[in-house]
Amino acid sequence: MKKYxxxxxxxxxxxxxSACESQSDNExxxxxxxxxxxxxxxxxxxxxxxxAPQEFLNESRVTDQLGAFTISGLNVNEATDxxxxxxxxxxxxxxxxxxxxxxxxxxxxxxxELSEEGSDDVDDGDDDGEGVAxxxxxxxxxxxxxxxxxxxxxxxxxxxxxxxxxxxxxDSAGRSLTRDNPATVDFQILSGPGGGEDITPTSxxxxxxxxxxxxxxSGNRAGPVKIQASITRDxxxxxxxxxVIVAIHGGFPDSDHFSITSxxxxxxxxxxxxxxxxxxxxLGDKFSNPVKPGTVVYFSTTGGIIQxxxxxxxxxxxxxxxxxxxxxxxxxxxxxxxxxxDENDDLITKNAVGLFSGIxxxxxxxxxxxxxxxxxxxxxxxTATDQNGNPLAAGTRFNVExxxxxxxxxxxxxxxxxxxxxxVGATQFSFSVSDTDEEADDRGGTTITxxxxxxxxxxxxxxxxxxxxxxxx
Numbered sequence: 339m340k341k342y343x344x345x346x347x348x349x350x351x352x353x354x355x356s357a358c359e360s361q362s363d364n365e366x367x368x369x370x371x372x373x374x375x376x377x378x379x380x381x382x383x384x385x386x387x388x389x390a391p392q393e394f395l396n397e398s399r400v401t402d403q404l405g406a407f408t409i410s411g412l413n414v415n416e417a418t419d420x421x422x423x424x425x426x427x428x429x430x431x432x433x434x435x436x437x438x439x440x441x442x443x444x445x446x447x448x449x450x451e452l453s454e455e456g457s458d459d460v461d462d463g464d465d466d467g468e469g470v471a472x473x474x475x476x477x478x479x480x481x482x483x484x485x486x487x488x489x490x491x492x493x494x495x496x497x498x499x500x501x502x503x504x505x506x507x508x509d510s511a512g513r514s515l516t517r518d519n520p521a522t523v524d525f526q527i528l529s530g531p532g533g534g535e536d537i538t539p540t541s542x543x544x545x546x547x548x549x550x551x552x553x554x555x556s557g558n559r560a561g562p563v564k565i566q567a568s569i570t571r572d573x574x575x576x577x578x579x580x581x582v583i584v585a586i587h588g589g590f591p592d593s594d595h596f597s598i599t600s601x602x603x604x605x606x607x608x609x610x611x612x613x614x615x616x617x618x619x620x621l622g623d624k625f626s627n628p629v630k631p632g633t634v635v636y637f638s639t640t641g642g643i644i645q646x647x648x649x650x651x652x653x654x655x656x657x658x659x660x661x662x663x664x665x666x667x668x669x670x671x672x673x674x675x676x677x678x679x680d681e682n683d684d685l686i687t688k689n690a691v692g693l694f695s696g697i698x699x700x701x702x703x704x705x706x707x708x709x710x711x712x713x714x715x716x717x718x719x720x721t722a723t724d725q726n727g728n729p730l731a732a733g734t735r736f737n738v739e740x741x742x743x744x745x746x747x748x749x750x751x752x753x754x755x756x757x758x759x760x761x762v763g764a765t766q767f768s769f770s771v772s773d774t775d776e777e778a779d780d781r782g783g784t785t786i787t788x789x790x791x792x793x794x795x796x797x798x799x800x801x802x803x804x805x806x807x808x809x810x811x
Contacts, residue, residue, distance in 0.1 A: 363440065363441050364413045364414055364415055364440040364441055365410065365411065365412065365413055365441065366412040366413070366414055366418075366420070366438045366439075366440070366441070366442050366443075366444065367408065367409070367410045367412070367442075367443040367444065368408070368409045368410075368412070368420065368422075368436055368438070368444045368446070369406070369407070369408045369409075369443070369444070369445050369446065370386075370406070370407060370445070370446030370449065370450055371401070371404065371405045371406045371407070371446070371449045371450070372384045372386070372401050372405045372407070372424055372426075372449060372450045372451075372452060373405055373449040373450070373451055373452070374451070374452060374454070375451035375452060375453040375454075376453070376454060380401075380403070380404050380405030380406075381401060381405045381426060381429070381452050382401055382402060382403045382404070382405060383400055383401060383426060384400070384401045384405065384407075384424055384425065384426040384429075384452065385398055385399075385400055385424070385425055385426065386398060386399045386400070386401065386407045386409065386422055386423075386424050386450075387422070387423045387424075387425075388409070388412075388420060388421065388422060388423075389421045389422070389423045389433075390419070390420070390421040391418060391419075391420070394412055394420065397409055397411075397412065405449070412438070414438060414439070414440050415440060416439075416440065416575070416576055416577075416578065417437065417438070417439050417478065417571070417575045417576065417577045417578075418437070418438050418439075419435055419436070419437050419438075419478065419479060419510065420435070420436045420437075420438050421433060421434070421435055421436075422434045422435075422436060422450075424450050424452060425452070426452060428454060428455055429452040429453060429454055429455060430452065430453050430454075430455055432450060432451065432452055432453075434446075434450055435510060435511075435512075436510075437478045437510035439573070439575045440575070476509060476519065476521070476571060476572075477507045477508070477509065477515060477521045477569045477571060477577050478508060478509050478510040478577065479507070479508050479510075479577065480505050480506070480507050480508075480523065480567045480568070480569065480577060480578065480579035481505065481506050481507075481508065481579065482503065482504070482505055482567075482579060482580070482582055483504045483505065483506045483549065484503065484504045485501060485502070485503040485504075485582065485584070486501045486502045486503070487501040487584070488501075488583075488584060488585065489584065489585040489586075489587055490554070490556050490584065490585075490586055490587070491556060491586070491587050491588070491589065491630055492533065492556050492557065492558050492559065492560055492586055492587070492588055492589050492623070492625065492627060493534075493555075493556055493557060493558050494558070494589065495589040495590060495630070495681075497630070499555060499556045500553045500554060500555045500556070501553065501554050501584060502551055502552070502553045503551070503552065503553070503554065503565075503582065504549055504550065504551045505523060505549065505550055505567045505579055506547070506548050506549045507521050507523065507544050507548045507549075507550070507569065508548060514547055514548030514549070515544050515548035516546055516547075516548065517545075517546045520543045520544045520545075521543070521544050521569050521571075522541055522542070522543050522544075522569065523541060523542055523543075523544060523550045523567050523568070523569055524540065524541045524567070524568050524569070524570075525537040525539075525540055525541065525542075525552050525565065525566070525567055526565065526566050526567075526568065527554075527563060527564070527565055528564040528565065528566050528581055529562075529563070529564045530557075530561065530562070530563040530564070530586075531557070531559035531560060531561030531562075531563070531586060532557075532559060533556070533557030533558045533559025533560075533561075533586075533625070534557030534558060534559075535554065535555060535556050535557040535559075535563055535586065536554075536555055536557075537552055537553070537554050537555070537565060538552060538553055538555060539552055540552075550567070554584055556586045557586075558625045559586070559625060559627055560586050560587055560588040560623075560625075560627035560628060561585075561586055561627075562583050562584070562585055562586070563583070563584045563585075563586055564581045564582070564583050565581065565582050565583075565584065566578055566579055566580075566581045566582070567579040587628075587629075587630040587631060587652075588622065588623045588625070588627035588628045588629045588630050588654065589623035589624065589625065589627065589629065589630065589681065590623055590624075590629065590630075590679075590680055590681035591621050591622075591623065591629050591633060591678045591679065591680050591686060592622060592623050592624040592680060592681075592686075593680065593686040594624070595621065595622030595623065595624070595626060596619070596620075596621055596622075596676075596678075596686060596688050597619065597620045597621075597688065598617065598618070598619050598620075598674070598676045598688040598689065598690045599617075599618050599690060600615045600616070600617050600618075600660065600674060600690050600691075600692045601615065601616045601618065601756075602615055602731075602732040602733075602756040603615065603690075603691070603692050603693060603732070603756050603757075603758050604692070604693040604695055604728075604729060604730075604731050604732045604756055604757060604758050605660075605662060605692070605693070605694060605695070605731055605732070606662075606694075606695055606696075606730075606731035606792050606793055606794050606796070607642060607662025607663075607666075607694035607695070608662075608666060608670050608694040608695055608696035608697075608724065608725075608726070609696050609697060610662060610794055611661075611662055611663050612661060612662060612663070613661075613662040613694075613794070614659045614660065614661050614662070615659065615660045615692055616657055616658075616659055616660075617637060617644065617657065617658050617659070617660050617674055617676070617690065618655060618656070618657045619635050619648075619650075619655065619656045619657070619676045619688070620653075620654055620655055621633060621635065621650055621654045621655075621656065621678065622654055624681075627654075628650070628652065628653050628654030628655075629650055629654045630650075631649070631650055631651055631652050632649045632650065633649060633650040633654075633656075633678065634647055634648075634649055634678065635647060635648055635649070635650065635656045635676050635677070635678045636676070636677045636678065637658050637674065637675065637676050637677075638674070638675045638677075639660060639672060639673070639674045639675070640665075640667060640672055640673045640674075641665060641666055641667045641670075641671075641672035641673075641692075641694060642660055642661055642662045642663045642664075642665075642666070642672060642694065643660075643661050643663050644658060644659070644660045644661065644674065645658035645659055646658075660672070660674060660692060662694055666694055667694075668726075669726055669728070670693055670694045670695060670696065670724070670726045670728050671691060671692075671693055671728075671758070672691070672692040672693065672694060673689055673690075673691055673692075674689065674690045674691075674692060675687055675688070675689050676688050676689075676690075691758060692758070693728055693729070693758040695724045695726075695728055695729065695730050695731045695792075696724035696725045696726060696728075697724055697725050697796055697798075698722060698723075698724060698730050698734070698790045698791075698792055698796055698797070698798035699722070699723060699724065699725060699798050700720055700721070700722050700788055700790060700798050700799070700800040701720070701721045701722075701723070702719070702720060702721040703718065703719075703720040703788070703800055703802065704718065704719050704720070705718065705802075706802060707802065707803060707804045708771070708786070708802065708804030708805070708806075709804055709805045709806075709807075710744070710771065710772075710773050710804070710805070710806040710807065711773070711807050712773060712807050713772075713773050714772070714773055715770055715771060715772035715773065716770065716771050716772075716804075717768065717769075717770045718768065718769055718770070718771065718786070718802070719766070719767070719768045720766075720767055720768075720788055720800065721765055721766055721767070722734075722736070722765060722767060722788075722790050722798070723760070723765050727760070727765075728758070728760070728765075729754070729757040729758065729759070729760060729764045729765050730754055730790065730792060731754075731792055731793055731794075732754060732755060732756035732757070732793075733753060733754065733792075733793040734753070734754040734790060734791065734792045734793065735752075735753055735754075735790070735791045736749060736750070736751065736752050736753075736754065736767070736788075736789075736790055737750070737751055737788075737789045737790075737791075738750035738751065738769050738771075738786065738787070738788055738789075739786070739787040739789060740771055740784075740786050741784035741785065741786075741806070742775070743773060743774055743775030743806070744771050744772065744773060744774065744775075744784065744786075744806060745771070745772050745774045746769055746770070746771050746786070747769060747770050747771075747772070748767075748768055748769035748770055749767035749768055749769045750769040771786055773806060773807075781805055781806070781807040782805065782806065783803065783804070783805055784803075784804065784805070784806050785801050785802065785803050785804075786801070786802040786804070787799055787800070787801045787802070788800045788802070
C-alpha cells in the first residue's frame with residue numbers, strides 16, 4: 339500500500355487579475371509542476387487530484403512532459419483551503435494544501451516533489467505545520483478548540499446560562515498565529531430563538547497562541563443557537579469558522595403551561611386487567627418554552643396502577659402508562675394526577691379523568707317491532723353502554739344487520755370514538771331501515787339485529803322482529 343505524506347509548503351501566492359473575459363470573478367486557477375524529489379527531474383503523467391473541498395472532488399489533471407499542470411474552473415465564494423493529492427505509480431503520494439481566495443490565479447512557486455517508493459526523502463510524520471520553517475503567516479482558518487457546554491438554560495433558572503468557547507486561528511500551513519501577527523476575530527449569532535441571547539465580547543484579538551475565548555449567554559427563549567467566528571483579512575477576504583450549535587433549554591415548570599391528556603381516555607378495563615392508556619404531560623416554563631429536558635413529573639391514580647414518574651424530552655413532553663387493575667372505582671371513573679415543582683419549589687398538579695368501561699349492553703330500543711311498507715322505512719333509536727351506564731370503550735364496533743331487500747343507514751356501521759360522558763353519539767344512537775327491493779312478493783317477517791363488539795371481543799346484540807311488504811303486482 340502506498341504511503342500518504344503530508345508535505346507542508348511555504349507557498350508564495352501571486353494574485354493575478356485574469357485578462358480572459360470568460361473567467362468569472364470568483365474563479366480560481368492553480369498552476370504548478372511536479373518533480374522527482376531525488377533527481378529534481380520533471381515527472382510526466384502524474385495525477386493531480388483535488389480531495390477537498392467536496393464540491394471539487396471530481397477535478398483532476400495529468401502532468402505534461404515537463405511535469406506541469408493547470409487546474410481551472412474552480413469557483414469559490416470565500417477563502418477556501420484546496421487540498422491536492424499528487425501521485426504516480428512507483429512514487430509515494432503527496433498531499434499539498436493550497437489556500438485560495440475568490441478570483442485568484444495561483445502559481446505554485448515551489449514544485450511539488452514526489453519521492454520514489456521506499457526512499458527516505460520525505461518525513462513520515464504529520465507535524466501539523468510545526469515542521470514548516472519561518473514565522474506563521476496570515477489567518478487562513480479558524481478552528482473551535484473547546485466549548486464548555488453544548489447546552490445551557492434560559493436566564494433566571496438558577497442553572498448554567500452561559501458557555502465559554504475557544505477558537506484557534508491558523509495560517510495556511512496549520513501554524514497558530516503569534517503575537518507578531520495577531521488577527522481580530524468577530525463573533526456572530528447566525529440564528530437563534532430570539533430571546534435576547536448574545537455573545538460577550540463580540541470581538542477579540544488573538545493571543546500569543548492564536549486563540550480567542552468568548553462566551554454565549556442565553557436569553558429568555560429556548561431553542562438552538564448557531565454561532566460563528568470570522569476574520570476580515572486586509573485584502574477584504576472573510577475567513578469563517580464552521581458554525582457551532584448550542585442548545586438553550588427551558589426553565590422551571592409553570593402551572594399555566596401544564597397540560598395532561600389520556601389516550602385513549604376510555605379503555606375496556608373495568609373487568610379486564612392490563613388494558614393500557616397513555617398519559618401524556620406537556621410542560622412549559624413561564625416564557626412558554628418547553629421545560630428543561632429531564633424535568634421529573636410524578637403520577638398517581640385513583641384506579642388501576644400507573645407508572646410512577648417520567649422525565650420530559652426536548653419538547654417538554656413526558657408520558658407514562660395507566661394500566662387497568664384493582665382497585666376499580668365503583669362507577670368506573672378514574673382520576674389521574676400529574677405533579678411537579680415550580681421555580682419556588684411549590685408543588686403544582688394537573689388532573690385527567692379516565693374511564694374503565696365494562697360489559698356492553700343495549701337498552702331503550704325504540705320501536706321494538708316494525709312493519710315496513712313497500713318502498714317505506716322505519717326509524718330506530720337505542721342506547722349502548724356498559725353495566726355502569728358509561729360509554730363503551732373507544733374502538734367498539736357497531737353494526738345493524740338487516741334482511742334481504744332492506745338497507746340500514748345512520749348509526750348502522752361505525753367504530754365508536756373516545757368518550758367518557760354520556761350523550762348523543764356516545765351512548766345514544768339512531769338509524770333508519772328502508773325497503774330497497776323492487777321485486778313483487780308477499781308480506782313476510784324479518785329481523786333487524788343491533789350488534790355491538792368491544793375491542794376485547796365482548797358482544798351484545800338486540801334483535802328486533804317485524805314485517806316488511808314488497809311491492810305487489
